[in-house]
Amino acid sequence: MTWLQRYRLRGFLVNSVWLPPLLGILAALAANRLAQSADRFLGWRAAASVAASQSVLTALASSMLTFIVFVFSILLLAVQLASAQLTPRVIAHFYRSRILRLSLSLFVFVFTFNLAVLARIGDSVPRLSAWLAAYSSVAAIGVFLYMIDNVGRSLRPISVLTAIGRVGHDVIEAVYPHRLTGAEDTTNAVPAMPADDCRRIVGNVRTGVVLAFDPDGLAALARQADCLIEVVPQVGDFVAKGDPLFRLYGGDLDDRDLQQSVAIGPERTMEQDPAFAFRIIVDVAAKALSPAINDPTTAVLALDQLHHLLRSVGLRDLDSGQVRDEAGRLRVVYRTPNWEDLVGLAVTEIRHYGKDSIQIARRMRAMLESLIRALPQERAVRLREELDLLHRTVDRAFLDAEDRTRADRPDSLGMGGAH
Secondary structure (H helix, E strand, C coil), X not given: CCHHHHHHHHHHHHHXXXXXXXXXXXXXXXXXXXXXXXXXXXXXXXXXCHHHHHHHHHHHHHHHHHHHHHHHHHHHHHHHHXXXXXXXXXHHHHHCCHHHHXXXXXXXXXXHHHHHHHHCCCCCCCHHHHHHHHHHHHHHHHHHHHHHHHHHHHCCHHHHHHHHHHHHHHHHHHHCCCECCCCCCHHHCCCCCCHHHEEEEEECCCCEEEEEECHHHHHHHHHHHCEEEEECCCCCXXXXXXXXXXXXXXCCCCHHHHHCCEEEECCCCCCCCHHHHHHHHHHHHHHHCCCCCCCHXXXXXXXXXXXXXXXXXXXXXXXXXXXXXXXXCEEEECCCCCHHHHHHHHHHXXXXXXXXXXXXXXXXXXXXXXXXXXXXXXXXXXXXXXXXHHHHHHHHHCCCHHHHHHHCCCCCCCCCCCC
């Protein structure tokens, strides 16, 4: 199995909403056979009549089917409303919820189990099977209440932003594994590749977004062919069919081997794309600052997460877009977002859309001043530029001198947290 096949299989298992309920159907059929076997082995028979048991199981099965349709409809509606309020890019993250997937699996399990028990009733009622069918339906109601509570909490802005921030932090640690020790090491920067040295360009065969690639697998291929591979697009870039995907320097490799080392899909994911976590959080803030919603407090919550992510990425060595072999020879080069990219993404749009909000100006100033104090001086240069831009934005936006003074004051809460 190639890296691309493993990547697609892993993504299918993690993101699929219908697979766990399908497994729940199979588990219900297997559980019914086990319960029937246990009834025969133990000689148990239910005290209720066959007709009464059939009526109860028929009611449970039909009610559970209605219940499943109701749950799916409510979830789809809730997710659509949340995506309209926050950003459509949170939908994929929501459907990865383990509680949601396990709850739907249990509901389908109970429905299938009830049908299977009903179908196997003959002259007598299997006691264990009937008992499991009845009480599993009661348990499904309890799980439904828990799921609704969890979904309601997870769709709140603070929960969505916190979850995205947590995943973004993990991605930053994976993409930038080395912490910054003193001055940033520019010797590790991705070298500029002379165009004249390029032996061949490998084109893309599928239109979409670059989701991830296999740096270790590409390094192994480059070592075998004694060449250097340059990954042209950055993870998260859109590439059309025929666009350059790889440049080869030195030896030669089969196009299919190279294309099996990169995943192309319909939309960005956070797996190898730390900038996408910033993008989602900024989109939530931009939507909150729109005139239609006008919710600057949610934008302040977004700045809390951006503050955390910028501090995390600011303490790491960002010049890591290369892979070397055991002998130290450069085998793979690729681009990753740098400090200027991430700071601009985190600050520019929120400053622009929130220029009339004292909350945003105060919270952003608090964030920038805190980062300047906490991060190395080479990272503070870009932050001071943003601080100067923020000051000029405040001067233009607030005509009253007292409002300008208040907006220029740092506040960790936006309003109410200044010391």
